[in-house]
Amino acid sequence: MTSAREEVLGRIRTALGEHRPEVVVPRDYRAADERPAEQLREVLVDRLEDYKASVLRCGPDEVGATVAAALDAGLGPGWDAGSVVVAPGVPAEWRPDGATEDDGRPAVELAAFAATLTGVAVAIAETGTLVLDGGPVSGRRAVSLLPDCLVCVVEAGQVVGGVPEALRRLDPTAPLTMVSGPSATSDIELERVEGVHGPRTLVVVLVA
Amino acid sequence: MRVALFATCLVDTVAPQVAMATARLLERLGHEVVVPAGQACCGQMHVNTGYRREAVPIVANHVRAFAGAEAIVSPSGSCVASIHHQQAMVLRRAGEDELAAEAEALAERTYELSQFLVDVLGVTDVGAYYPHRVTYHPTCHSLRLLRVGDRPLQLLRAVRGLELVELPGAEQCCGFGGTFSIKNSDTSTAMLTDKMANVLSTHAEVCTAGDASCLMHIGGGLSRLRSGTRTVHLAEILASTEDAVSPHQTTRPAVPA
Amino acid sequence: MTTAPERTDPTPLAPGAPRSGTTFLGLPTAPRGVGHLRGDRPFPDAARDALRDGQLRANLGHATSTIRAKRARVVGEVPDWEQLRQAGKALKTATMARLDEHLVELERQVTARGGTVHWARDAEEANAIVTRLVQATGTDEVVKVKSMATQEIGLNEALEAAGITAHETDLAELIVQLGDDAPSHILVPAIHKNRAEIREIFLRTMPQFQGEGADRDLPDEPRRLAMAARTHLRERFLRAKVAISGANFAVAETGTLAVVESEGNGRMCLTLPQTLITVMGIEKLVPTWRDLEVFLQLLPRSSTGERMNPYTSTWTGVTPGDGPQEFHLVLLDNGRTAVLADEVGREALHCIRCSACLNVCPVYERTGGHSYGSVYPGPIGAVLSPQLTGVEDNASLPYASSLCGACYDACPVAIDIPSILVHLRAEHVEAQEKTTPEAAAFKALSTAMSHPRLWRLTQRAAGLGRLLARGRPTLPPVLPPPASGWTRSRDLPTPPRETFTQAWAREHGGRS
Numbered sequence: 001m002t003s004a005r006e007e008v009l010g011r012i013r014t015a016l017g018e019h020r021p022e023v024v025v026p027r028d029y030r031a032a033d034e035r036p037a038e039q040l041r042e043v044l045v046d047r048l049e050d051y052k053a054s055v056l057r058c059g060p061d062e063v064g065a066t067v068a069a070a071l072d073a074g075l076g077p078g079w080d081a082g083s084v085v086v087a088p089g090v091p092a093e094w095r096p097d098g099a100t101e102d103d104g105r106p107a108v109e110l111a112a113f114a115a116t117l118t119g120v121a122v123a124i125a126e127t128g129t130l131v132l133d134g135g136p137v138s139g140r141r142a143v144s145l146l147p148d149c150l151v152c153v154v155e156a157g158q159v160v161g162g163v164p165e166a167l168r169r170l171d172p173t174a175p176l177t178m179v180s181g182p183s184a185t186s187d188i189e190l191e192r193v194e195g196v197h198g199p200r201t202l203v204v205v206l207v208a
Numbered sequence: 209m210r211v212a213l214f215a216t217c218l219v220d221t222v223a224p225q226v227a228m229a230t231a232r233l234l235e236r237l238g239h240e241v242v243v244p245a246g247q248a249c250c251g252q253m254h255v256n257t258g259y260r261r262e263a264v265p266i267v268a269n270h271v272r273a274f275a276g277a278e279a280i281v282s283p284s285g286s287c288v289a290s291i292h293h294q295q296a297m298v299l300r301r302a303g304e305d306e307l308a309a310e311a312e313a314l315a316e317r318t319y320e321l322s323q324f325l326v327d328v329l330g331v332t333d334v335g336a337y338y339p340h341r342v343t344y345h346p347t348c349h350s351l352r353l354l355r356v357g358d359r360p361l362q363l364l365r366a367v368r369g370l371e372l373v374e375l376p377g378a379e380q381c382c383g384f385g386g387t388f389s390i391k392n393s394d395t396s397t398a399m400l401t402d403k404m405a406n407v408l409s410t411h412a413e414v415c416t417a418g419d420a421s422c423l424m425h426i427g428g429g430l431s432r433l434r435s436g437t438r439t440v441h442l443a444e445i446l447a448s449t450e451d452a453v454s455p456h457q458t459t460r461p462a463v464p465a
Numbered sequence: 466m467t468t469a470p471e472r473t474d475p476t477p478l479a480p481g482a483p484r485s486g487t488t489f490l491g492l493p494t495a496p497r498g499v500g501h502l503r504g505d506r507p508f509p510d511a512a513r514d515a516l517r518d519g520q521l522r523a524n525l526g527h528a529t530s531t532i533r534a535k536r537a538r539v540v541g542e543v544p545d546w547e548q549l550r551q552a553g554k555a556l557k558t559a560t561m562a563r564l565d566e567h568l569v570e571l572e573r574q575v576t577a578r579g580g581t582v583h584w585a586r587d588a589e590e591a592n593a594i595v596t597r598l599v600q601a602t603g604t605d606e607v608v609k610v611k612s613m614a615t616q617e618i619g620l621n622e623a624l625e626a627a628g629i630t631a632h633e634t635d636l637a638e639l640i641v642q643l644g645d646d647a648p649s650h651i652l653v654p655a656i657h658k659n660r661a662e663i664r665e666i667f668l669r670t671m672p673q674f675q676g677e678g679a680d681r682d683l684p685d686e687p688r689r690l691a692m693a694a695r696t697h698l699r700e701r702f703l704r705a706k707v708a709i710s711g712a713n714f715a716v717a718e719t720g721t722l723a724v725v726e727s728e729g730n731g732r733m734c735l736t737l738p739q740t741l742i743t744v745m746g747i748e749k750l751v752p753t754w755r756d757l758e759v760f761l762q763l764l765p766r767s768s769t770g771e772r773m774n775p776y777t778s779t780w781t782g783v784t785p786g787d788g789p790q791e792f793h794l795v796l797l798d799n800g801r802t803a804v805l806a807d808e809v810g811r812e813a814l815h816c817i818r819c820s821a822c823l824n825v826c827p828v829y830e831r832t833g834g835h836s837y838g839s840v841y842p843g844p845i846g847a848v849l850s851p852q853l854t855g856v857e858d859n860a861s862l863p864y865a866s867s868l869c870g871a872c873y874d875a876c877p878v879a880i881d882i883p884s885i886l887v888h889l890r891a892e893h894v895e896a897q898e899k900t901t902p903e904a905a906a907f908k909a910l911s912t913a914m915s916h917p918r919l920w921r922l923t924q925r926a927a928g929l930g931r932l933l934a935r936g937r938p939t940l941p942p943v944l945p946p947p948a949s950g951w952t953r954s955r956d957l958p959t960p961p962r963e964t965f966t967q968a969w970a971r972e973h974g975g976r977s
Contacts, residue, residue, distance in 0.1 A: 003584070007586055009568065012564050012802055013565055015805035015806035015811075020562045020563065023559035024555065025555040029762075030544070108737060111699075127772040140787040141787055142787075145736055162762075163758050167754065172716060172721050173578065175779070175784045175788055177777070178761075178773065178777040183775055187728075188655075188663060188691070189659060190532040190656065194688075195688065196727070197634075197695055217914065221964055227965040231969070245970070255891075256887055257894075258887070260887075266915050269916070348870055381827045385867025389955075390951055393950035393954070395865075396867065399827050427958075429954065429956075
């Protein structure tokens, strides 16, 4: 008896026959966005805010304070640093004092944290998208998923114009999560409302 | 220019005034109009209902009837679209490659009326007079297959006395769809109802379009409702002149005999 | 071209009946008796009832006009939309032309990175594979990411028969599941329900609102309804051992799978359980990682009308320390190879399930998805379902369109749906062994329309219809079928005394 694999592959060969078209894929769409970096950052901010993310901008030496302000915005003042979980590769100067570093504990236990702090691998201006790549700075996927507030730090050099540029920078075999705003749904009357299973609050710290 | 008029089976049989208006208009613009006697149908209804084999002799007849014509004009976006997009395909599928090539060549010389006027003749003001409030429905095949765009609107805007009012939801199908209107009569009627509601919301006296078939559908619905709003083909409006207006004011187009 | 599959009654399956038809190349279509590709009545009959449902009409009208406006706005801001669209179309054509090679490469890459690949000839085989995989983990419940493929094969029913509970986690799928309903849209399966109806379903079925002392304060604001779903599913996500997903894309060269979603339910399923089982139609492939740059631009703007959906997850096999440590990929045929065999119809396999064609379709907007009888409704469903099942099992669907072409314009990969509809109508007509009255009429008309003299006589005969009008401008409103289909709701003009060609010949002395 032939295996399902052989049978399905055989069916495909039968269906296609001997004359398979040679197809040239036209790639005359935009491969890169040549706008200046500052303009791309402005587009990114505009798109993030359009999808109900908050954005705080700061200089390279103000990241720690701005992350604290971001947590103020996301959790309300007086938050407990111990309830903030941090991806292991996040630089020390970004972290609030007393924050918990992700130690690889069972993923479901991360649900107990109120907020997460991570970096990103790349950010896409045109779509307002942050890409997390599962590396030390982005953290494993569950870290940026379970706590209800997500704070992401985006560095100046990480902002690209469009999707093609972003994909070129990424390792396809890494577990990637592309985040565009807080979790949302359009399932009720096709009107978008923010806040379902993923973090209901997204605060972006843009360093430039 | 010597223009061969393709009346289409529907116009020829049930709306002859539309073809007559097309001929009068083209003649008024100084062109010679011929009506090849062998013409019948483009084959669209057969193709779209699934009878593509039976469409082959119809298409062959059409190609024969218009062979040698310099330019072919038809007052139907849908039939012209079928000539452009379906005829050669149907013939080729039946193994009639030579005829298919002829059909393709013929299609290149076949124009929908508004395209012919604006693109080939380069006119938008055809000297028409039609003192009525009119709304324009861009029929699906004119809109999406032929991409006639705003050509009919350009022509209508140049008609003296005509008040053009925008049709809400203009790009939505009226629900005709050939045999769809019979096979899926209920759905077709639901679409027609919404189209009529939009037409009536404009308080236009007349709804016009470039397809007699869609107009027969919309007009049939409006007539059933005794709405008082009638449908008039674009060709009839463009053919209307002040000289031909009768003393009794009516939305009936005044096409000179 | 296909020949007629043998005709039997639709579900339930008669004993001894063939399980499915085959195309003339011997490629089997999706089997009967399993899954959700066939309705129990023809489209016009189902539509007739739906059209009378005022609430449904209002809900669909509101939802589709909302999404149409959103889509138009975000598509309009992309200057190279048409280039992306043509690239998407070419990519899909190229993929199909080498589908076998790409699948083998995908299998190699997924396996190399710690995943296991399974092949399923049809719905039954896929259901059996998934059931066996779930049973092997020892659990009796799974969480599910919204997936058309698993809806198509009736996986939930198969799992239930094996004592396994499947929790749908997408909000719309949850509404459908809790409401004991059927999906009616590819993207938003509960599009036929409005907020008040959803609130009622939640209050009636969610445990959090039951029992004494339960806080039943649930306004019908979408935000509050979404919150109720979050609460309802949170615990289920955290305890789930197995998740089942579909896939929007699979990259052959890297073995990468992608799920595009909004709510985070997908991330929960793809991240938290120990075992992930993905069921994917064999046509969902793209050859290279770079190809995603096209589809990740086309899909979100076409489906939810967003520049980018809130979450896109990609994974490749198993990543130690991050996410499921066991990954199974089930590659599903279920009639797809039969579709591939049709040179015209195979373009339907290019579909990326965005549902833009549903949202712009004037027929779908009025009849809703249930009228189509298949999990794939709307224009794409009308070309996909009949091909997956064999056209005779969904013979009314190719006719469920006015051929207005709005679907083709909206399709992000430029599938020429109207042309496929027309092609399938011909397949249906040519599959009939007996001459129907309609076929006889069309044949007669064909003869007349290809012989000018005969055509003039036919026109004259049609003109005699004016006698029925007795001098009125329209024909009587009651005519026998099939004309009654027209005259029930529209007048027919009284045929003129003279055709145009007659009048012209008279004016021009017989010359043309």
